[in-house]
Amino acid sequence: MAAPESAPAASARTTPDATRRSEKSRRAIYDAALGLVAEVGYAKTTVEGIAARAGVGKQTIYRWWSSKADVLLEAFLDLSEQAAREAGQAPYVIPDTGDVAADLRAVLRATVDQLRDPRFEAPSRALAAEGVVNEQLGRVFVAKLLEPSLRLYVDRLRAAQRAGQVRADVDPRIALELFVSPLAQRWLQYTGPISHEYTDTLVDYALNGLAPR
Amino acid sequence: MAAPESAPAASARTTPDATRRSEKSRRAIYDAALGLVAEVGYAKTTVEGIAARAGVGKQTIYRWWSSKADVLLEAFLDLSEQAAREAGQAPYVIPDTGDVAADLRAVLRATVDQLRDPRFEAPSRALAAEGVVNEQLGRVFVAKLLEPSLRLYVDRLRAAQRAGQVRADVDPRIALELFVSPLAQRWLQYTGPISHEYTDTLVDYALNGLAPR
Numbered sequence: 001m002a003a004p005e006s007a008p009a010a011s012a013r014t015t016p017d018a019t020r021r022s023e024k025s026r027r028a029i030y031d032a033a034l035g036l037v038a039e040v041g042y043a044k045t046t047v048e049g050i051a052a053r054a055g056v057g058k059q060t061i062y063r064w065w066s067s068k069a070d071v072l073l074e075a076f077l078d079l080s081e082q083a084a085r086e087a088g089q090a091p092y093v094i095p096d097t098g099d100v101a102a103d104l105r106a107v108l109r110a111t112v113d114q115l116r117d118p119r120f121e122a123p124s125r126a127l128a129a130e131g132v133v134n135e136q137l138g139r140v141f142v143a144k145l146l147e148p149s150l151r152l153y154v155d156r157l158r159a160a161q162r163a164g165q166v167r168a169d170v171d172p173r174i175a176l177e178l179f180v181s182p183l184a185q186r187w188l189q190y191t192g193p194i195s196h197e198y199t200d201t202l203v204d205y206a207l208n209g210l211a212p213r
Numbered sequence: 214m215a216a217p218e219s220a221p222a223a224s225a226r227t228t229p230d231a232t233r234r235s236e237k238s239r240r241a242i243y244d245a246a247l248g249l250v251a252e253v254g255y256a257k258t259t260v261e262g263i264a265a266r267a268g269v270g271k272q273t274i275y276r277w278w279s280s281k282a283d284v285l286l287e288a289f290l291d292l293s294e295q296a297a298r299e300a301g302q303a304p305y306v307i308p309d310t311g312d313v314a315a316d317l318r319a320v321l322r323a324t325v326d327q328l329r330d331p332r333f334e335a336p337s338r339a340l341a342a343e344g345v346v347n348e349q350l351g352r353v354f355v356a357k358l359l360e361p362s363l364r365l366y367v368d369r370l371r372a373a374q375r376a377g378q379v380r381a382d383v384d385p386r387i388a389l390e391l392f393v394s395p396l397a398q399r400w401l402q403y404t405g406p407i408s409h410e411y412t413d414t415l416v417d418y419a420l421n422g423l424a425p426r
Contacts, residue, residue, distance in 0.1 A: 128345050129343070132345065157423075164425065170423055177415075178415075182394040184398050185390065185401075189351060191355055191390075201384070205383060205388055210422075212377065212380050212381075
């Protein structure tokens with residue numbers, strides 16, 4: 001983020017070295033937060049524990065974040081962006097090649113890969129488990145981490161409606177659940193294996209319907 | 214269960230009063246197990262705690278069950294059967310009126326009612342949360358509590374395939390996820406409100422597909 005015009009002094013004080021040190025601390029804090037929540041769960045993760053593991057003072061964390069939930073939230077956003085970059089994808093984009101089936105298959109295959117990424121799996125499960133029994137936290141994390149992705153599906157389905165590839169009368173926010181939720185439930189509850197073939201099948205069933213045409 | 218022919222003495226010793234006392238203890242243990250897991254979560258629920266709350270000795274629990282997971286499993290099966298009886302439904306049955314859309318709408322509406330039942334909600338959430346981070350327990354509870362219900366959908370969809378109402382080439386075990394999983398995810402992750410209108414919509418989208426016909 002560019003420094004605002006009104007704060008030239010603060011901007012001048014931030015030397016390249018200080019920025020590099022900050023960036024290093026920030027990354028150590030993210031790694032510590034994700035590692036700790038994966039190992040001990042959300043309830044037992046504390047700001048003190050994150051600070052100790054990251055090798056920084058507690059006050060360094062409180063300078064940037066107001067709570068452990070805030071730290072974890074940003075750590076997850078950062079992790080998702082990293083994973084997308086490494087996979088050669090722009091984060092927060094669903095392609096629009098004009099073929100809605102192909103585009104949905106591609107994005108769901110990428111999601112399968114992310115769900116199987118060990119860096120992502122354990123901390124995500126810890127957070128999801130807490131969200132099931134802690135409604136307030138569940139709602140915050142869904143709003144910040146899940147809904148932004150779901151809105152991309154809404155946009156892509158709206159484009160498909162304009163192109164005549166999806167029925168004009170369907171509500172895209174519900175429609176997307178026909179392929180997103182089965183994958184989520186298999187991952188969360190171990191109700192079945194997840195694979196590219198599986199998500200391709202979901203896209204076929206959802207678009208074409210279970211009833212004969 | 215009828216006493217086996219080879220054990221007439223044991224059978225004779227079980228007076229109506231003893232049976233009634235046993236049944237009362239069993240129900241107190243189920244209630245204690247469900248209440249405790251809802252309040253403190255799965256990890257902190259112990260056989261000792263269940264016994265104390267039920268007003269029975271620990272050895273009474275170990276006479277009938279081998280672990281807290283076993284007690285909880287049976288307590289949930291009992292709760293689901295009770296809820297079905299009270300709703301005037303036979304447990305473990307999906308109706309077959311010949312109209313697959315109507316039958317799916319009916320069973321999903323009943324599921325919505327059960328998910329909103331306060332007796333069911335807190336203990337179910339506690340168990341589901343543990344299952345997300347404890348793969349072994351998650352798999353056992355899915356196999357014992359969830360899969361038997363899912364098999365009913367498989368059977369109903371197979372009948373619909375024979376009647377020509379569902380495509381012959383779909384895999385019923387995947388197809389059922391188009392309406393079951395969205396409801397499960399909304400309930401587990403607070404990703405949206407659940408209602409009869411919502412599940413009716415899922416059945417429409419799943420059977421007819423998102424693409425225009």
